Amino acid sequence: MTAGPAWWQRGAIYQIYPRSFADSDGDGVGDLPGITGRLDHIEALGAEAIWLSPFYRSPMADFGYDVADYRDVDPVFGTLADFDALLGAAHARGIRVVVDWVPNHSSDQHEWFRESRSSRDSPRRDWYVWHDGDGAGGPPNDWMSEFPAVGRAWSLDEATGQWYLHSFMAEQPDLNWDNPEVEAAMHDTLRFWLDRGVDGFRVDALQRLAHDPLLRSNAGAARRRDQDWETMHDRLRGIRRVTDEYEDRMLVGEVAIDDLHRVVTFLNDGDQLHLAHNFVFADLPWSAEAFALSIADFEALASGVAWPAWFLGNHDMPRVATRFDGGTGLGPARARAALLLLYTLRGTPFVFQGEELGLPDAEIPADRVVDVDGRDPERAPVPWRPPSAAGPGAGFTTGEPWLPIVGAAEALNAETQAADPASTLSLTRRLAALRRATPALQLGAQRALRLAEDVLAWERSADGDRLVAAVNFAAAPVALAAVDGLPGRAALVVSTDPARAGGDVALADLALGPAEGVLLRL
Numbered sequence: 001m002t003a004g005p006a007w008w009q010r011g012a013i014y015q016i017y018p019r020s021f022a023d024s025d026g027d028g029v030g031d032l033p034g035i036t037g038r039l040d041h042i043e044a045l046g047a048e049a050i051w052l053s054p055f056y057r058s059p060m061a062d063f064g065y066d067v068a069d070y071r072d073v074d075p076v077f078g079t080l081a082d083f084d085a086l087l088g089a090a091h092a093r094g095i096r097v098v099v100d101w102v103p104n105h106s107s108d109q110h111e112w113f114r115e116s117r118s119s120r121d122s123p124r125r126d127w128y129v130w131h132d133g134d135g136a137g138g139p140p141n142d143w144m145s146e147f148p149a150v151g152r153a154w155s156l157d158e159a160t161g162q163w164y165l166h167s168f169m170a171e172q173p174d175l176n177w178d179n180p181e182v183e184a185a186m187h188d189t190l191r192f193w194l195d196r197g198v199d200g201f202r203v204d205a206l207q208r209l210a211h212d213p214l215l216r217s218n219a220g221a222a223r224r225r226d227q228d229w230e231t232m233h234d235r236l237r238g239i240r241r242v243t244d245e246y247e248d249r250m251l252v253g254e255v256a257i258d259d260l261h262r263v264v265t266f267l268n269d270g271d272q273l274h275l276a277h278n279f280v281f282a283d284l285p286w287s288a289e290a291f292a293l294s295i296a297d298f299e300a301l302a303s304g305v306a307w308p309a310w311f312l313g314n315h316d317m318p319r320v321a322t323r324f325d326g327g328t329g330l331g332p333a334r335a336r337a338a339l340l341l342l343y344t345l346r347g348t349p350f351v352f353q354g355e356e357l358g359l360p361d362a363e364i365p366a367d368r369v370v371d372v373d374g375r376d377p378e379r380a381p382v383p384w385r386p387p388s389a390a391g392p393g394a395g396f397t398t399g400e401p402w403l404p405i406v407g408a409a410e411a412l413n414a415e416t417q418a419a420d421p422a423s424t425l426s427l428t429r430r431l432a433a434l435r436r437a438t439p440a441l442q443l444g445a446q447r448a449l450r451l452a453e454d455v456l457a458w459e460r461s462a463d464g465d466r467l468v469a470a471v472n473f474a475a476a477p478v479a480l481a482a483v484d485g486l487p488g489r490a491a492l493v494v495s496t497d498p499a500r501a502g503g504d505v506a507l508a509d510l511a512l513g514p515a516e517g518v519l520l521r522l
């Protein structure tokens, strides 16, 4: 007998960016009670789990990814009691809760860093990465911040005359994971949330947890020395051991490495991550060939225990509907095709809030820009109701939203789409329900098919149930050629084009519209 899927394999994991999801108290910033109040939406989406971006105490230099207390909720998001209420309410509906864990850096306002920077003799000095400069007034080496606007990854602390490492903003000093005390303290922060009942963690900036202990420059090195050092794997095994002290928990890593050979090293032995966000895939251009190659690459490199995780959007990258438009006007249709792809590929889909609505990026006027790295457009609040009925806050807030509401809110809000069977929201619900009801779409085998130029196609099968998915990447219609041993006729189960009729079709007669995706049952 084969075992059924783990919960984190079965269906989609829905990413919530709490600041922008739902505001319960009118301060213009989303909060935890706001999420609890919108669990109907998540349940109707058939999400297996939610992943919450950080809601911990934070001065918000990086909107929560600068944590000042790993064990408390920031007042703007609510209280620990609000968190427990959300967790209980989600669990009561069978929705798992994954929280973001930011182990590479804390806020510069964290008491650990305040102590660390207070003097060279501080018992916590070695909790962060301090070093003398290069002797010529410059930093210890050539490492750069992930954010181009920040520049170098070092800042000088005038008072103690040494530099500290920050892979992101200066307000986000890197913790020193070479120090076992730091490792133990961070493990305890995991236990804090595991004891409260969370189902897993999304590990932020994972590849940054290990760098060259000699702090040598990157220049001239065959491989970068500021991240993904070999010590990474033992470090990760330690984290996995902590989560394995509890039953049925999951670790997904933000593995922002553009080399799949490296990415699979975190998955292939089954003792590190359960899932790794595949940034090679997320960064692909809209090309059937590129997608096909990337999927095949992962399959070729992955071991039997490695399970794929697919995503095309998050709070750090332009939204799918905008990114894949490329001036064709097909962005919205491609966003629908992308959803079909995510829900029907073999692997766990990660869906970022608003993707189920086909939201494009919002336009952010210069005087409303708040993020250091240009990520405001994809972080615009979720429009829940038409502004004409709910006011300018579109049901997200009764106050002034912290970022502008997307211009298309009147048509693309959740309430309007829920009432329209042709909407992207209705399509997403159908795809999720199909996946839930179809073992072949969960653990089923996958075989790549070549049905036509510019068409990405694959078969999923289990226990005699065979489904074929096909997505037309071209901006023009493409006729399918029935090849690869497929039967002549199939049942069209779902199309991303609401005008397409379902039912029995002859494969040889099937032409996919521009950006159309279909799912067929053989």
Ligand code: NOJ
Pocket (backbone or CB within 6 Å): 062, 065, 066, 102, 168, 204, 205, 254, 315, 316
């Ligand atoms: C990745 C997060 O997704 C991003 O939003 C954040 O700025 C960096 N890590 C730093 O924590």
